[in-house]
Amino acid sequence: MVQLKVVTRSKMFSRMKEDIKSVFHRDPAARNNFEVLTNYPGLHAIWAHRIAHKLWRANWKWLARTLSTLARWLTGIEIHPGAKIGRRFFIDHGMGVVIGETAEIGDDCTLYHGVTLGGTSWKEGKRHPTLENNVVIGAGAKVLGPITLRTGARVGSNAVVVKDVPADTTMIGIPARQVSGQKDTEQTVFEAYGISTHQQDPISQAIRSLHEHSRALEEQMVLIACALKKQGIDCDELDLPDVDCESLTRFDSKDPDGVYDDDESSKHTDKSS
Secondary structure: OOOHHHHHHHHHHHHHHHHHHHHHHHHHOOOOHHHHHHOOOHHHHHHHHHHHHHHHHHHOHHHHHHHHHHHHHHHOOOOOOOOOOOOEEEOOOOOOEEEEEOOOEOOOEEEEEOOOOEEOOOOOOOOOOOOOOOOOOOOOEEEOOOOOOOOOOEOOOEEEEEEOOOOOEEEEEEOOEEOOOOOOOOOOOOHHHOOOOOOHHHHHHHHHHHHHHHHHHHHHHHOOOOOOOHOOOOOOOOOOOOOHHHOOOOOOOOOOOOOOOOHHHHHHHHOOO
16 A cells, blocks of 8 residues: 555656646747746646546546636636546646646647637537647637647637547637648647747638639730730720739748848838838
8 A cells, every 4th residue: 555655646747747847848938847836837736637637537527626616716717626637748838728627638738728628518428629739729729629639739829619620730810720731750849829920821821822723814905905906906994893802922022931031021111110
């Protein structure tokens, strides 16, 4: 019995060290172990949840919910004691995070403040999301219903996800839509808040493509009209409205790195001033 307690305590402290170490991998603001141990409410909420979850599984439901409520008062993070959470789970900032009863979270996942893993049904049973390993969900995002976010999925800030997300895919918008689906093969990159400057909005990309297509058609029609005039055939000119897509070409440029070049940046600054 004594040996079992020693093993349990050793495992508990080992997991706590693992949690602290994971903070340094995902938060450059972390300076030392003592600071992380005392000033990161996300860690405190996770540690409280582990105790509450054990009480929940032991059928001490009221006590588990009470401990969960106390942790919410202290940290601003609400995790239902029935939720299943894997290793090295990190909640950055934390305020306003809500994780429902039937939510399941894999290893090495990251959530930011204001994230909700919520249900869309009042029926009992599985009604909250499942996050596989290495999932990142940005601030304010809502992941709703018994859906699955596959390994490496990313959700941008304030997105609303109501459908399954494939592996290594980034989702943004309301409702969330896919902006990328390629795994980084060069190196492992942690994308804070679930999105990077290399990703572009698919809707604006589609509109820009339509704009470029309409310009090409217009130029072709001008050439046809000139050829007809040479043959003695006059064509009535149509007063077509101009299509202004300057904002799309400015904020959704064709640069492969997704960042302003010097000329575009200076133009934008001049107009703003």
